[in-house]
Amino acid sequence: MASNQTGPQPSKITVHDIAGKAGVSQSTVSKVLNGYPNLRESTRKKVLQVIEEMGFVPDQIARSLVKNKTGTIGLIVGDIANPFFSETSKTIIAKARQYGIDVIISDTDYDNAIMQKSLSAMLARRVDGILVASVEREDPNIDRLVERKFPLILYNRKTDNERANYVVSNNSSGSRLAVEHLIELGHTKICFLSGSNKYSTFHQRYEGYKKTLEKHGIPFRPEFVYMQNNPETGLCGFIHDVLRLEDRPTAFFAATDQLAIQTMNLVSKMGYAVPEDFSIVGYDDIEISSNPFVGLTTVSQNNRLMAETALEKLLGLINGDISAEQPIQIVLESELIVRKTTSRARET
Amino acid sequence: MASNQTGPQPSKITVHDIAGKAGVSQSTVSKVLNGYPNLRESTRKKVLQVIEEMGFVPDQIARSLVKNKTGTIGLIVGDIANPFFSETSKTIIAKARQYGIDVIISDTDYDNAIMQKSLSAMLARRVDGILVASVEREDPNIDRLVERKFPLILYNRKTDNERANYVVSNNSSGSRLAVEHLIELGHTKICFLSGSNKYSTFHQRYEGYKKTLEKHGIPFRPEFVYMQNNPETGLCGFIHDVLRLEDRPTAFFAATDQLAIQTMNLVSKMGYAVPEDFSIVGYDDIEISSNPFVGLTTVSQNNRLMAETALEKLLGLINGDISAEQPIQIVLESELIVRKTTSRARET
């Protein structure tokens, strides 16, 4: 009976208190709480009334312990300040709330060590399932969860593990859309600007770029490819170098809107005009891109659908509506949005 | 002994299993887990080894139940897709992780009903404390928590409740910076564009705008103020109306970068140039604003500091390092960042 140091904290009222006031047993209170059917209507009423009067809210921690289910899921993103992640998180959080489930969020900053820690913290906290928005193509921690058949859905990026559940968009065909648009405009010297190959998204966008060139009989040129692990540092140097080439590019296809916008900034600082001197296509259709001041031509993924699908499948897995035997593997199509950063190539 | 429907889920290993293998009692295992000092070094070693071997991770749910502490906090934002909220969330999530505490996130979409539900869900889930990034000036649910002295820190926006803990920036002086900059450039006909008055941020920015005009002997004109509850809908109409006035404004001070950028778009569509025809100042310094294509002059809050301070204070409250007797009320200063959307007024 130590005095509570936080002061007049209304000392927790429990199912036991309700039972007392209502003149029933704990079990009965619990049964009304859980919608148990065979209860006399009058006792249900009475209990409900006392609960209301005392403002009782059952303790989810205790409930979780016995039910072996917490009503929480984990959400792991690469960078919540990146619009793609925050927009999909918003969808997931809103939808989860509708189902009464809470989300524990983690931001890995694309760091494997943090990913691992987040995963194990979430498991220790007994989340019912996990959504991962950014994995590398190889990730042993994810493999372990897949093997255990722990409810897990990767979205946006997937691992190479063939048994993993994922909801991604068709990055290869997205690239094809972008590159063919450029080709139709008469461009043949097209640079590819991208993030690291260790992510399936960039890997596939890169493959799509190469295949599309090949399909149209355009030679692939390694010196036209920028695919740094650290996309922020070297872009400026790359652009300068590639523009110094005798046979320089007339167009840039960036695997990311952020990269596309940086490129726009760089070339305008160098005195060039977009799209007059260079056509630029991005990928992602983040919010800024549609801003009239930017007007970036880009490949748009259906973020909302991706996030909703991922959550829906996860919940299905959790409550057993969906069998965990067959991996869930969903590929969404993307579309090209033509705005004002692309135009006909000057020299054909 | 029902067969587990999820299959070869490695049936949960407990402190009891560890105790068995290590030849000690549960209590002892628990003691090494909790760093209890008086233990023979050899038994500690032994237990640690078994834990390692079996890959045992203690169940946080069970631990939370008995410790009456969950190691989680709640984070409530108005709109995670808004850069201000996602950037501050990132800071909070990262810092919380360093302390080993998990964050349950909620996005209210500025809806009071969702706010209330989020709050009670978090309490039921027994979070150790709550951070709220967007409250209205009046909020009875918050008042109740304040009265109970539940660990709670408001940041960015605060309620009118004088006992509430908060970390905000000085919105009034931020406005003064913006308006005086415009006045120095020779502007006297300055519009104020803002979100709803029901938020302390906008309320104070509005007050700052009015006071600064007054201080400089410039008459306040109600027709120059746009302060809709729904900022997205009516801006276009307002701009058109105000520009049709005989004595029309030469500058716009927007209480939000988003509003400022929308205004830039609107007036450019109408054929005007910024800053030649109109000067525009924003508030927030979101990422796009520094983009060379936008180059918005704006008031910058120290988001990172605000978020860090809020979390730090919350943790202090939770572990009792900070007394809950005196409200924690911190006001951070902001600065003006002059870029290229403001210039000298044409007609003086």
Add this chain to the structure above:
DNA sequence: CTGAAAGCGCTTACAG
């Protein structure tokens, strides 16, 4: 239709 009892997986006095 209702209640007594056991138990979820831990921790914490209390004894020894």
Add this chain to the structure above:
DNA sequence: CTGAAAGCGCTTACAG
């Protein structure tokens, strides 16, 4: 230095 026991706040068979 270590263990037996009680308990955190619920739910769930099992009896009746």
